[in-house]
Amino acid sequence: MSNPKKMMRLTVNRYFKLIILLLSLASVSTLASDFMLQLKAADEIRSSDPRTFSVKLNEIRKHSLELSEQETYYLQYLSGYELAFKGDIDAAISIYKNLLQSNADQEQKFRAKISIVNEFAILKNWIEGLQYLDDALKQKESIKNEQLQSLSIMIAAIFYNALGQYQLGYTYSEQLKKIATTERQTCFAAQLALDAASQLGHVKASAQAFSDAITQCEANGEILMASIIIGVQAKGYLSDGHPEETLTKLEQQMPLLLKTGYQPTIGEYYSVLSEAYWQLNMQGKAFRAANNAVKVQSSQAPLNGARTRAYKVLYQYYRSHGDNAAALDAYINYAEADKANLDEIKTKTMAYQLAQHQSIEQQNRITLLNQQNKVLTLQQKLAENESHTQRDLIVALICVIALLILGAAQSWRNQRHFRKLAEYDGLTNIFSRTHFTALAHQLLERSQQHQEPVSCVMFDIDHFKQINDSKGHKTGDWALRNVAQVSRQVCRHNDVLGRVGGEEFCVLLPQTNIMQAKEMAERLRLRLVELYTRDSGYDFSLTASFGVAETSGSSYKLEALMHDADQAMYQAKLRGRNRVCIFAKEECSSLEPAMLPVTTTPTVNISQS
Numbered sequence: 001m002s003n004p005k006k007m008m009r010l011t012v013n014r015y016f017k018l019i020i021l022l023l024s025l026a027s028v029s030t031l032a033s034d035f036m037l038q039l040k041a042a043d044e045i046r047s048s049d050p051r052t053f054s055v056k057l058n059e060i061r062k063h064s065l066e067l068s069e070q071e072t073y074y075l076q077y078l079s080g081y082e083l084a085f086k087g088d089i090d091a092a093i094s095i096y097k098n099l100l101q102s103n104a105d106q107e108q109k110f111r112a113k114i115s116i117v118n119e120f121a122i123l124k125n126w127i128e129g130l131q132y133l134d135d136a137l138k139q140k141e142s143i144k145n146e147q148l149q150s151l152s153i154m155i156a157a158i159f160y161n162a163l164g165q166y167q168l169g170y171t172y173s174e175q176l177k178k179i180a181t182t183e184r185q186t187c188f189a190a191q192l193a194l195d196a197a198s199q200l201g202h203v204k205a206s207a208q209a210f211s212d213a214i215t216q217c218e219a220n221g222e223i224l225m226a227s228i229i230i231g232v233q234a235k236g237y238l239s240d241g242h243p244e245e246t247l248t249k250l251e252q253q254m255p256l257l258l259k260t261g262y263q264p265t266i267g268e269y270y271s272v273l274s275e276a277y278w279q280l281n282m283q284g285k286a287f288r289a290a291n292n293a294v295k296v297q298s299s300q301a302p303l304n305g306a307r308t309r310a311y312k313v314l315y316q317y318y319r320s321h322g323d324n325a326a327a328l329d330a331y332i333n334y335a336e337a338d339k340a341n342l343d344e345i346k347t348k349t350m351a352y353q354l355a356q357h358q359s360i361e362q363q364n365r366i367t368l369l370n371q372q373n374k375v376l377t378l379q380q381k382l383a384e385n386e387s388h389t390q391r392d393l394i395v396a397l398i399c400v401i402a403l404l405i406l407g408a409a410q411s412w413r414n415q416r417h418f419r420k421l422a423e424y425d426g427l428t429n430i431f432s433r434t435h436f437t438a439l440a441h442q443l444l445e446r447s448q449q450h451q452e453p454v455s456c457v458m459f460d461i462d463h464f465k466q467i468n469d470s471k472g473h474k475t476g477d478w479a480l481r482n483v484a485q486v487s488r489q490v491c492r493h494n495d496v497l498g499r500v501g502g503e504e505f506c507v508l509l510p511q512t513n514i515m516q517a518k519e520m521a522e523r524l525r526l527r528l529v530e531l532y533t534r535d536s537g538y539d540f541s542l543t544a545s546f547g548v549a550e551t552s553g554s555s556y557k558l559e560a561l562m563h564d565a566d567q568a569m570y571q572a573k574l575r576g577r578n579r580v581c582i583f584a585k586e587e588c589s590s591l592e593p594a595m596l597p598v599t600t601t602p603t604v605n606i607s608q609s
């Protein structure tokens with residue numbers, strides 16, 4: 001064994017050739033461009049015809065600049081496979097790892113990951129292999145390609161069985177049985193499950209499962225798989241104390257197995273056979289079988305269980321034949337093989353425990369991060385809630401303010417309405433007596449302060465009762481509204497006009513002396529005379545009698561002023577109505593008496609009359 005590492009790789013490579021074969025089945029599904037078709041064609045023959053595979057790859061490489069991004073990644077993946085096949089596993093792993101960091105599509109990356117697991121298994125780098133396997137198993141649910149999914153489960157079963165983690169190997173084998181998409185996968189799954197179950201002591205060599213699996217594999221031409229299953233069964237018979245059954249099974253299968261040329265299983269067969277022969281006291285056959293096992297194993301495999309068994313048989317053989325020197329050599333080899341075997345088992349166990357520890361640590365880290373995330377999320381929610389609360393508060397405040405504004409507006413409208421009701425006379429829409437009185441007081445007060453004259457004109461519709469009685473109250477109301485309207489038109493902007501009685505009106509004229517007030521009253525009187533009453537539905541004459549007083553003669557007291565104006569108006573009534581009388585003066589005026597419906601209206605000085 002000049003280069004044990006290389007030997008080891010070669011042997012394990014053969015073992016994992018099964019995986020490679022299957023990896024080749026799960027070609028990446030991508031849009032089929034011309035190059036993509038060529039890449040797929042190469043992919044399909046990569047394990048069955050490695051030479052043509054390399055030729056095809058070289059052809060595609062000549063057009064590497066014309067390849068799309070994904071085609072380039074596909075080519076890289078196949079190049080990795082090519083390198084692994086040629087034994088440069090480190091270079092292959094490097095390519096696969098680069099692919100994992102690239103923009104290759106998810107399935108291509110997944111395939112690269114499975115291949116890495118495979119390569120690490122060949123290198124017996126269990127620790128890294130377990131890391132990538134763990135990663136691939138977590139990712140597999142997101143992979144839509146069913147073949148790739150089942151492939152990842154299969155590699156898990158193979159990996160765990162190879163690692164000596166038979167319980168896991170069995171679990172994944174059973175999973176693979178359920179999702180197997182081909183007869184070949186079903187056969188593989190059965191082999192892996194039986195291998196694991198046997199190691200766990202969960203299945204007897206005589207179990208029907210063995211026969212079923214062997215039949216199924218043989219029916220599908222999987223001779224190697226059938227041989228491996230038979231090997232497992234034969235070993236089971238040996239441990240169960242039935243070496244004759246072991247011999248029957250192995251001797252029968254050996255010719256077919258030898259045709260496959262698969263050295264690890266051939267070596268295993270020889271070692272188990274040697275032990276069975278020895279137990280059956282067929283020492284010659286045991287010796288030959290043990291030598292064959294050592295030969296096969298020494299050229300192909302690292303120290304392992306099969307070799308340990310074979311050296312033990314040789315030691316026993318030499319010792320029983322008194323060849324102490326050879327017995328010593330055989331024993332030394334046996335001890336070394338056994339120690340190496342135990343070391344390997346220990347290494348595997350430690351690798352698995354380390355991976356588990358790392359996984360637990362990682363899980364703890366994830367749990368911690370999750371907790372931190374939860375805290376952050378809670379804090380964020382809290383902040384959001386606070387901001388929500390603030391926002392709600394602001395919205396509530398806005399609503400309250402809006403309601404207050406609306407309420408205030410409504411209240412203001414109501415106030416204005418009620419104020420108007422209070423300030424204005426509902427029928428004539430001029431100031432009510434109350435409001436007129438208030439405004440009049442203010443005006444007189446101001447005017448007194450400035451010593452400005454204020455005149456008061458009091459007027460009353462003549463014979464209003466008659467209008468009401470003969471034409472109805474509606475017409476009376478019409479008359480009142482029109483008198484008020486005309487009065488407003490005649491009054492100035494700052495005059496204060498009010499309805500102070502039923503059909504009685506009063507207007508205060510600031511900065512107006514009595515003569516000016518008389519003129520205004522005359523103008524108003526005439527406008528009323530001219531009023532077109534037919535609009536009411538009746539044609540009737542509408543006149544009013546006016547009394548005028550002024551602050552200089554009556555004082556700035558409203559009551560006095562109104563009283564005097566009322567007195568003058570009374571005089572106007574007395575003197576025939578439709579006229580203007582001035583308080584404390586003889587004169588009453590009625591312009592254009594001829595046109596008036598009433599009799600002549602001389603100007604009368606009330607105080608004298």
Ligand SMILES: Nc1nc2c(ncn2[C@@H]2O[C@H](COP(=O)(O)OP(=O)(O)OP(=O)(O)O)[C@@H](O)[C@H]2O)c(=O)[nH]1
Nearest residue numbers: 460461462463464465466468473476477502503573
């Ligand atoms: N249609 C109507 N009539 C009113 C209103 N307020 C008072 N009156 C009427 O006005 C009339 C006033 O009549 P009187 O006080 O006798 O005076 P007059 O008939 O105008 O006689 P002179 O003032 O002497 O010309 C009454 O019949 C009241 O009913 C009102 O708001 N609408």
